[in-house]
């Protein structure tokens with residue numbers, strides 16, 4: 001793996017001295033707020049702001065195509081008490097068929113796993129947000145609990161549906177909201193109070209990220225810009241996938257797929273750091 005060239009970095013010092021930071025340089029975070037976790041996101045996007053080709057190459061890795069980006073994801077996971085993910089990312093990536101029974105969003109780099117331990121973090125945790133709660137949990141490896149702790153956040157109605165349907169010894173369920181829409185502010189408070197989560201990494205997808213940002217809950221974003229142009233409208237010659245049948249929109253998602261902002265309330269961000277590896281750009285922004 002190549003080293004990151006630091007173009008500038010106005011972020012905090014690392015919480016501990018450790019050789020594992022070597023390829024990247026320092027990485028620290030401000031103290032977490034008292035009532036909810038410090039929430040930071042991580043996305044890889046194309047030059048034109050797209051995060052998925054859709055079709056049979058719908059994963060974030062198809063956009064990033066970078067060993068260093070994969071490593072940075074682990075570095076960020078090392079600093080997070082849990083990873084927050086929308087269920088469509090789990091479902092879409094499972095349907096790509098690259099891993100039987102789908103992905104587990106966990107660290108792979110042994111040096112960074114060691115760093116995570118040194119930082120005093122507990123077992124890795126994946127938290128999935130779903131309002132519909134129609135997933136068959138037994139179809140997904142992540143809910144087996146063998147590699148990470150798994151949590152589902154849903155509404156009262158969703159929790160009822162899950163309880164009626166599941167024979168699986170299903171994961172811990174957190175309830176926030178009534179019918180279809182998970183109350184993300186309430187969720188953030190519950191994750192802090194009930195699970196003790198101080199640092200929460202949102203790995204998307206764009207729908208979950210958009211709703212989180214609209215609720216003012218994203219404190220920071222780590223953005224990898226890949227030197228590739230993708231186009232928002234999937235071309236007619238692109239092969240369709242199972243996920244495309246479920247969601248036939250020809251539009252590929254940008255990082256933000258929820259109702260946005262007006263010119264008066266759009267949030268502006270401080271550009272905290274920028275690194276480079278080859279043609280890839282790794283930036284960090286903090287909400288003002």
Ligand SMILES: NC(=O)c1ccc[n+]([C@@H]2O[C@H](COP(=O)([O-])OP(=O)(O)OC[C@H]3O[C@@H](n4cnc5c(N)ncnc54)[C@H](OP(=O)(O)O)[C@@H]3O)[C@@H](O)[C@H]2O)c1
Pocket residue numbers: 042043044045050051052054058059060061063085086087088089090092093129130131132133134180181182183184203204205206207208209211253257
């Ligand atoms: N390039 C990257 O870095 C990157 C990162 C992540 C994902 N991706 C890609 O993005 C695509 C998936 O993105 P996506 O936007 O379709 O999906 P997503 O954000 O992963 O999941 C959306 C689903 O999450 C649930 N959800 C989110 N917010 C909710 C709320 N406030 N209340 C209730 N439910 C909520 C809903 O599930 P229910 O319908 O069950 O209610 C919703 O349909 C995949 O192709 C994935 O590979 C790329």
